[in-house]
Amino acid sequence: MKNLKKVIALCLSVMMVVSMFGCSKKAEKDTPASSEVTESATEAPTTEPVRNTGEKRTINIGTWWIQYYDSSHKSVEDDPSYSGLDVAHLKFDNVKKIHDKYNVDFFWKNLTYAGVQESINNSILAGTPDCDIYLVELSFGIPAALNGLATDLKTVLPADNDLFTTQKNITYLDLGDGKATLLKRVEAASTIEATYPLGFNMQMLEDNNLEDPRKLYERGEWTWDKFIEYCKVLTKDSDGDGQTDQYGYCGFQNETFEQLLMSNGAHIASTKKEELSSAATGEALQMMSDMYNVYNVAYPYDFESGDDATTMRGQYREGNIGFFPIAAWIAADKADYDYSGANGSTLAFDTAYVQWPVGPSGNKDTNAGKVSAGEYYIIPAGVKDPETVYNVLYDMWNWYDGDTSVRDDEETLYWWYAVTASDETLQNENFSIMEDVGSRETFELWNQLGVSYDLHSLIKGETTPAQFQETYKQQVQDALDAYFK
Numbered sequence: 001m002k003n004l005k006k007v008i009a010l011c012l013s014v015m016m017v018v019s020m021f022g023c024s025k026k027a028e029k030d031t032p033a034s035s036e037v038t039e040s041a042t043e044a045p046t047t048e049p050v051r052n053t054g055e056k057r058t059i060n061i062g063t064w065w066i067q068y069y070d071s072s073h074k075s076v077e078d079d080p081s082y083s084g085l086d087v088a089h090l091k092f093d094n095v096k097k098i099h100d101k102y103n104v105d106f107f108w109k110n111l112t113y114a115g116v117q118e119s120i121n122n123s124i125l126a127g128t129p130d131c132d133i134y135l136v137e138l139s140f141g142i143p144a145a146l147n148g149l150a151t152d153l154k155t156v157l158p159a160d161n162d163l164f165t166t167q168k169n170i171t172y173l174d175l176g177d178g179k180a181t182l183l184k185r186v187e188a189a190s191t192i193e194a195t196y197p198l199g200f201n202m203q204m205l206e207d208n209n210l211e212d213p214r215k216l217y218e219r220g221e222w223t224w225d226k227f228i229e230y231c232k233v234l235t236k237d238s239d240g241d242g243q244t245d246q247y248g249y250c251g252f253q254n255e256t257f258e259q260l261l262m263s264n265g266a267h268i269a270s271t272k273k274e275e276l277s278s279a280a281t282g283e284a285l286q287m288m289s290d291m292y293n294v295y296n297v298a299y300p301y302d303f304e305s306g307d308d309a310t311t312m313r314g315q316y317r318e319g320n321i322g323f324f325p326i327a328a329w330i331a332a333d334k335a336d337y338d339y340s341g342a343n344g345s346t347l348a349f350d351t352a353y354v355q356w357p358v359g360p361s362g363n364k365d366t367n368a369g370k371v372s373a374g375e376y377y378i379i380p381a382g383v384k385d386p387e388t389v390y391n392v393l394y395d396m397w398n399w400y401d402g403d404t405s406v407r408d409d410e411e412t413l414y415w416w417y418a419v420t421a422s423d424e425t426l427q428n429e430n431f432s433i434m435e436d437v438g439s440r441e442t443f444e445l446w447n448q449l450g451v452s453y454d455l456h457s458l459i460k461g462e463t464t465p466a467q468f469q470e471t472y473k474q475q476v477q478d479a480l481d482a483y484f485k
Contacts, residue, residue: 057385059106059392061377062120062131064113069095071105087412094399102392120380124149129380132389139448141182141376142175146484150181150378151386162394169398173372173443176271182376185397188408191438192328192416192431194373196255197353199326201319204246204349208233213354214433220364224263224287227323227357231297234322248322249291250299252312253455254447255325260284261444262368264359268446272484274476276446277469280361285458285465287359293461301459319349326353328434332419339418350426353433368442449479 061070068079069092076082076092098104109131111119117140123130124144136144144150153163153172163170163180173182184190200213210230216222231248238246261267264287266280275281291298299315302308314334316324331337335345358364377393379386400407410417413431420430453472457463463471 057102057104057388059104059133059389060109060131061106061133061135062109062111062116063135064111064116066110067108068092070107071095071099072107085412087406087409090401090406091399094396098392098395101395102388104388104392106392106396120144120149120378124380124382127382129382132379132383133393134378134380136182136376136378138173138182138372138376141378142173142445142448143483144378145175145179145181146177149381151381151383152179152181153183153379153386153390154178154180156386157390168404169402170394173376175443181378183378183393184374184376187397187404188413188435189416190374192434193375193438194327195370195434195438196259196325196327197369197430197433197437198259198323198356199316199351199353200323201316201321202350202352204234204319204322205230210234212352213357214352214429217355217357217364220358222355222357222364224357224359228291228295228297231291231322232295235297238320244296246320246322247299248297249324250312250315250321251325252309253301253459254309255313257284257288257455258371258444258447259325259356260287260359261446262371262442263356263362265362265367266359267442267444269449269476269480270442270444272480274473274480276476277473280359282465282469283359283361285468288455289458289461289465292459301456303456303460316351317347319347326351328416328419332415337419337422339415346422350421350423351430352426353420353430355433355437367440368444369437369440370442371444372441445480445483446476449476449483451475451479 061067068088069076073079073092073095076088079088082088095106098106111131116134116136119130120134120136120140121144141150153161157163162168163172163183167186169186171184171186172180173184175182198213205212210233213222213226213230216226228248234246234248235244236246237244261281261284264280264284266278266284267275268281269275292301299312299321302311305311313325313330315321316326317334317336331351332339335343336347336351338344338346355369356367358367379389379393383389406412416434417424417427417431420434421427451472453468454463458465458468
């Protein structure tokens with residue numbers, strides 16, 4: 001049994017991260033290429049970084065939430081969530097190592113979410129960036145990178161740097177422009193954050209004698225057709241009053257659409273040319289429409305409350321939904337399982353996670369499972385000695401001194417397990433699914449372009465998939481043209 005007592009306080013710290021996922025749904029947020037939890041030691045940069053030997057330098061990191069540790073902290077207990085874990089000591093001790101190695105002080109600066117964007121757009125453009133590093137969301141990080149506001153590390157670092165080789169500690173998002181500007185730490189938590197596997201009510205499937213879809217997925221039999229077959233069985237009048245009260249599926253429109261796209265190998269805006277008009281995207285639109293209007297297996301959509309994201313994401317808790325998009329932050333927000341010993345709220349059934357079924361144009365082995373999201377960082381253009389800045393950031397993230405078994409220790413990651421289930425075996429299985437989904441990442445801008453898609457009309461059956469494509473394809477192309485200008 002994992003040590004729950006040790007991690008209760010840790011959960012408070014992690015919840016700050018997860019609340020960021022929830023609060024930033026306006027950008028529909030959490031990753032690098034696949035990183036195995038069992039990987040051995042990270043390789044340090046193959047070239048010895050240049051140390052500063054003159055006057056001590058201050059490196060500021062612009063963010064919108066409090067992070068630990070930096071040069072302002074005098075004790076490991078300065079972090080209010082400190083609970084005695086070795087990880088905290090390693091991170092705290094790492095600050096002094098960086099001080100001594102590079103002759104720098106570094107500080108996390110809470111600029112607020114809006115303040116980070118303002119600082120990037122104003123100070124970098126003026127040629128005098130306020131900070132040496134910025135935490136960014138892709139919604140504003142990508143435009144900053146594409147408009148030359150971020151340093152291209154390919155012009156700064158040697159070709160044998162970890163960033164361009166093993167990427168066991170740090171990676172970058174490939175925007176297709178040949179540059180390395182958007183940086184992300186490589187760790188298990190970064191891989192699984194912002195993943196939306198398909199959750200299912202285990203008891204409901206068992207009661208209806210349906211085989212575990214995880215087994216079907218492993219055999220390559222978990223397809224859209226099989227999914228609809230299951231949803232038809234699960235959609236019924238369970239109490240005999242003549243009204244359907246149990247449904248095969250319920251989900252928030254954006255997550256439903258995005259996951260259907262990826263499960264069919266489709267895109268809308270992943271390159272400079274729109275792909276909304278593609279046949280594969282048309283199939284995803286058709287599937288979404290048919291679930292509501294042909295097969296009638298989806299829970300009636302909330303069009304009236306003004307908060308359909310909350311209501312549709314939480315309906316599964318009533319025990320009348322077979323399948324639903326799920327994320328660790330959703331399970332934590334709804335307090336599905338009493339992971340901290342303080343919530344006093346649990347589901348009356350077990351929730352298991354499975355990969356989304358494969359569409360007719362998709363491929364089990366090549367389908368993406370996650371749209372790039374989560375924490376990324378940029379070193380702004382115009383920063384003094386960007387190589388030293390990069391090396392400081394690299395060493396901050398390498399607090400585990402290359403030992404990934406420490407970085408991805410199960411105790412350290414306990415929160416990510418515990419929010420998904422009450423049973424330890426199921427926790428492990430769900431974590432594994434999130435890790436697999438998160439390891440198959442894709443670059444997709446469909447929900448970052450400022451285009452207002454009327455998915456409600458598709459769900460209502462008022463707009464056909466072909467009409468939807470015709471309505472928005474030029475808007476997407478115009479937005480892409482502006483985005484990549």
